[in-house]
Amino acid sequence: MVDPGDAQPVLAALQHSGVQLTTILVTHHHPDHTGGVEALRQATGAQVFGPMRETMPEPLTRLVGGDQVQCMGLTFKVMDVPGHTAGHIAYFCDDVDGAPVLFCGDTLFSGGCGRLFEGSPAQMLASLDTLAALPDATRVCCAHEYTLSNLKFARAVDPDNQALAHYTAQAQDLRERQQPTLPSTILREREINPFLRTRQAALIEAAKSHDASASDEVSVFAALRQWKNKF
Numbered sequence: 001m002v003d004p005g006d007a008q009p010v011l012a013a014l015q016h017s018g019v020q021l022t023t024i025l026v027t028h029h030h031p032d033h034t035g036g037v038e039a040l041r042q043a044t045g046a047q048v049f050g051p052m053r054e055t056m057p058e059p060l061t062r063l064v065g066g067d068q069v070q071c072m073g074l075t076f077k078v079m080d081v082p083g084h085t086a087g088h089i090a091y092f093c094d095d096v097d098g099a100p101v102l103f104c105g106d107t108l109f110s111g112g113c114g115r116l117f118e119g120s121p122a123q124m125l126a127s128l129d130t131l132a133a134l135p136d137a138t139r140v141c142c143a144h145e146y147t148l149s150n151l152k153f154a155r156a157v158d159p160d161n162q163a164l165a166h167y168t169a170q171a172q173d174l175r176e177r178q179q180p181t182l183p184s185t186i187l188r189e190r191e192i193n194p195f196l197r198t199r200q201a202a203l204i205e206a207a208k209s210h211d212a213s214a215s216d217e218v219s220v221f222a223a224l225r226q227w228k229n230k231f
Contacts, residue, residue, distance in 0.1 A: 001046070002091070002103045003027055003143050007036030011043060023071040026050035027105025028088040033143065053087030063089060081107045081131065083124025084114030092134065100138040104131060109142045110184040111150030113195040115229065121222035125198070132196045136187035147171050147181040153231045154194045157206040157224065164192040194224055
């Protein structure tokens with residue numbers, strides 16, 4: 001289980017499927033990611049893993065970038081991705097049923113990225129660069145279904161992006177059928193996500209149209225993130 005904000009849906013799913021929860025992976029300290037940890041630990045005895053540098057429900061095994069977690073016969077590599085929070089981490093496995101998987105919490109969303117509550121624009125840009133460098137086929141399992149609202153902003157700042165227009169139509173169709181847009185992939189996000197495209201000329205010009213002081217890659221990213229905050 002990753003980032004259980006509420007124990008009850010997890011317990012219901014466990015009962016329905018008849019499986020045993022052994023491991024809980026947590027990406028950061030916000031309550032919508034940790035609220036169910038204690039109840040799940042008490043109910044199942046699951047071992048909890050989480051970030052080294054954040055206040056977390058104890059007891060847990062604390063992790064930093066470069067560490068590894070073994071569960072279900074899989075190896076998850078820990079990545080430091082500060083920005084949304086100061087100690088945010090992500091979990092990457094290079095082969096789950098034939099393709100890589102990334103659990104990135106609130107750092108990267110489909111079509112967007114997390115707000116900068118504790119980290120700096122430079123930190124978040126570096127974290128997103130780290131995630132964008134993962135293999136194309138990596139499935140992006142982010143923590144919230146924010147895709148449609150993110151794509152609305154993305155199209156405002158990158159209106160000529162045909163891959164973005166196509167994906168928007170696909171995402172709208174999925175949501176109309178009450179299906180999730182997630183997981184996305186790293187390849188798709190590099191094509192459509194404005195926060196992974198901040199060095200593209202069109203995105204630089206869009207950022208400058210919103211904030212004339214945007215002059216380098218960090219300030220361009222910061223201008224786009226501030227624009228999204230108010231969008």
